[in-house]
Amino acid sequence: MKIDVKECAKLLKEKDNILILTHAHPDGDTLGCGFGLCRALLKLGKNVRVINADEIPKKYDYLHNDLKFEDFKEDYVVSVDTATENLLGDLADVYGGKINLCIDHHGTNTNYAEKTLLIETAAACEIIYQVIIELGVEIDDKIASCLYTGISTDTGCFRYASSTPSTYRIAADLIEKGADNGFINRVMFETKTKTYVRLERLVMDGLKLYCNDRVAVIVVTQDMYKKSGSNEQETEALAPLTRQIEGVEVGVTIREKIDGTCKASLRTFDKVNAAEVAKCFGGGGHPQAAACRFDCGVDEALERIVKKCGELLK
């Protein structure tokens, strides 16, 4: 059932033991939502814990490293920024069918939770911001930093057309409340590890163009992780690079997983709907950024996805 911000805040106020789930392969958006909401609920005296299926990349330490979670039995499960249950990764096995509330901004949300607060026109952390205001919690510097991180990473640091006047005004408010925007953006966008720099070089050297140079594809293999000393956690910044070459309409990043299967991230502009492409392969996302998994190896995945893009570009 769809609910609004007011109803969402009311539900959260009624519960005392809340478990928050972020999606697997967690990024700044889902973590900002999770820890931002968690901190607000802690201020209301509730038991709250944030969990996710995968390790949280070290660069997000400042979002949560001062938090110590108490042991408690949850009576309310909330997912944030998660369009489908299987995006919860391994947590889907435990919490599938048991999610009470979902706060999300993906048009492809499958309505899997008992109640869903869905606003497609906002960054997920903008929705959490509204919920926190409705909860009557004063936003402190820690909450502000969580929410700013989510908004900034979700909008490519305010680059994308998805950033609305409201996005900018909320960001202004969060900076006034103590979000350290210079530090956050430096860590999120301006700091590349030496291993990542090596990985980026290897990956970009293999960039290939298809469909009259309108589709750019990069492939990240397990071998490249070995050669560069990098790992999957560091690949987040690669996907946007595919779309940056003049004339490219679809950027595809295929990441080989350790079991030989792979995952593809899609970045597009107006002409192709990334979520539509991803949906053909059982995935989902936004019109300009989406992802899907393949049970096959990278070569076959590449062929299938390029073929589909070719059809859509016709």
Place this chain on the structure above:
Amino acid sequence: MKIDVKECAKLLKEKDNILILTHAHPDGDTLGCGFGLCRALLKLGKNVRVINADEIPKKYDYLHNDLKFEDFKEDYVVSVDTATENLLGDLADVYGGKINLCIDHHGTNTNYAEKTLLIETAAACEIIYQVIIELGVEIDDKIASCLYTGISTDTGCFRYASSTPSTYRIAADLIEKGADNGFINRVMFETKTKTYVRLERLVMDGLKLYCNDRVAVIVVTQDMYKKSGSNEQETEALAPLTRQIEGVEVGVTIREKIDGTCKASLRTFDKVNAAEVAKCFGGGGHPQAAACRFDCGVDEALERIVKKCGELLK
């Protein structure tokens, strides 16, 4: 003489034939200021023209390609976003000592104009925004796009710590007034020509680290322009890359000019003042972004600048 926004608007209102100068090697910041102010003054029925020493990169076409400048004899010369007269390039020979008004945000401004409106804590286009409000001109979509372009390019698309709550709120206002933020940021930050991609690869392959990996230096030679098919106009995006490697405190980009001399761009974080380094070599800028020229070749410039950075990092 230093003046405030009110006084600046008053002076501009009194004049009828206004010439606006931007700095040489024009970027989004100076062009956004120039054309934004120009459009506002045209709406007041004045004769206005914007000129600069170098060709305007094609990607900025949307800032000015609908403007047709009438011939007129100027009675008031205004420079924007220009810290010193020699940054005007060849225009310094004609207008040196004759600039009536300077609107700028550089702490290194040499006070060369008759009157100077200087606000160090704002992007240059934020100051122009204030001036236009004070002039009583309604900001239309064209003016909004100029000012948004300047603010976005000056703040690295709202990345840098220099972006204040006011920066974000003005951006929100400009988007509401018609600035096409998605398009602008796509053109400014998300579009790389194939020639630029080749140049970036060549340049980054030669990246060297000095001073215990705390100083990163890249060199752009005339030969690299030939090999990549790129040119100096496309080098703007290179400088920020130098500072992105973990542990690097100073990023230096040395560009060889056609006469064999060179220009260095500096990007730093808190520990080193970029403007201070640039000043040692007769240049200037901001604490975290500055530039200077050398009469020598790239090798000697590199040696001198690395030596100076080494001293400052001690």
